[in-house]
Amino acid sequence: MTIIPEIASFATDLTAIRRDLHAHPEIGFEEVRTAGIVAEALQSYGFDEVHTGVGGTGVVGILKGTGGQGRTIGLRADMDALPMDELTNLPYRSTNAGRFHGCGHDGHTTMLLGAARYLAAKRDFKGTVTFVFQPAEEGLGGARAMIADRLFERFPCDEIYGIHNSPMLALGEVGIFPGKAMAGASFFDITVKGRGSHGARPHDSKDPIVIATSLSQSLQSIVSRNVDPMLPAVLSITKIHAGSAYNVVPESAELGGTVRFFDDAVGDLVARRMREICAGAAAMYQCEIDIDIRNVFSVLENHPAETEAMRLAAVDVVGDAGVLTEPAPMMGSEDFADMLQAVPGAYCWVGHGGTMPLHNPGFILDDEILPIGASLLARVAEMRLAAG
Structure with a gap:
């Protein structure tokens, strides 16, 4: 496994962010605190633009590379929690009754912030990376709300990529394949x-x-x-x-x-x-x-060229043996599908340790996944915007 060294160096910071978000979960269109943390972090990283209130409580950050003008790559993470109680008894468990990050969106947000911190410090790419922090993925139509708020007209993207944690895969495994992937x-x-x-x-x-x-x-x-x-x-x-x-x-x-x-x-x-x-x-x-x-939810369909791009980025991070490309469509749903209908892109699953499934009150996200996911998101942007 080849985690980006700079990201590995601040992995403990990512864990602290993720656990803070986990302790203060917010459900769809109520992610005011979470959005504030995201916007403040992007501003502290020196982003060129930070936009809040997109599609309700969404945040969009714009980062331009030092290689000059070029294409634009979108990277997306969801921010919302589930309307359920947590039964983990973790020291950083939810402090909001009836609110629980039982799907790992706190991890997705943190991974994208990790990629943002690294890319903002380096900026060694040609073009622009657009960071999309989406509200209300859990059945409330957050992606559609952002699109209705002219997400891709205001912040055009040539491609867009997203990831989801998976306790069904081993730590360091990445699942990615073209075509219909989620129902x-x-x-x-x-x-x-x-x-x-x-x-x-x-x-x-x-x-x-x-x-x-x-x-x-x-x-x-x-x-x-x-x-x-x-x-x-x-x-x-x-x-x-x-x-x-x-x-x-x-x-x-x-x-x-x-x-x-x-x-x-x-x-x-x-x-x-x-x-x-x-x-x-x-x-x-x-x-x-x-x-x-x-x-x-629309059917989530990965685009072939972008799927291959994400596969190559995953190979760079976890190695060829860690990338699973055998088609295994899931009956679960994901509203990133609506973004993929507007812009070509791909979606993958990143494995982590754990015995409880998603949406279970005992679900626990393994923080070891954070630098892996952050590295994968950063790498796909760098590889697609390589100066050469």
Whole structure:
């Protein structure tokens, strides 16, 4: 492994930054403290421009090389935490109840700050590096908010790159491959409006719990009986809420969940069948059923040339044996996909030690990943903007 020596020399500083961010997590579009730390750090590194409030709480830093005018490379990290409690008991655990960096975005932010510090001190490249610190990746549309705020019109990029930590890979392994790499996703909410009654007189009701559980079963048949089995798709109901007393049939019930897909036509098919099933159930049970389906993530597709560029940068940092290029698409989603639809680029996974998966209340990010990720981001920018 060849971590950039300058980055290795301030690795302890990166750990301190990451642990401070971890102790003070902020969820999407609330990253005021985090954005302030990022902006202050970029200014202290001597950045040419620092812009705040992009897409809500996003930060964009502009760094020009000493090699003169040239192309522009974008580097992106997400900043938001998850709306969940942390159960790690770490000395630097979350101090904000119901807020937890259970996906490692504190690490992503820190890695990009590490690359920023190194590149700002060296500036040995031709062109510009644009650093994009994005809010609200966890399903709230932070990438789309930045794009709607004219991110790429105000700060044009020829290419853009992003990374994500992965406890599923060993420390020092990097996974990168071209094509469809992460699923598109929709979230949905269904409200069943029945008629309540005494629990001892269910015949007086239009029981929304019976209707909701029937809907749950029916919706599960969409993937198995409507979607081509050669096209991956997932429909998961993750929430059912109804009732407040032992002897009351409630007036309504609510279901919620997610749909995942690698083909937009499949996503559209699933959404159409969901609406048809809900309409049919409403007619059958003589009740009202409202369904709201929201596309929140596009399919993440890596561009071939930029994927190769990121692979070469990864080889430079972790060695050829540490770079995994066998396609292994994930059903997880990532809103960097929207940036890749606007600008060519690539996204990779960087491994670290750990036994808990992402989004688990016991998830722990290994700080040894910080100089690796920072070196990878810095190297891809340097290699793509090499003066020669």
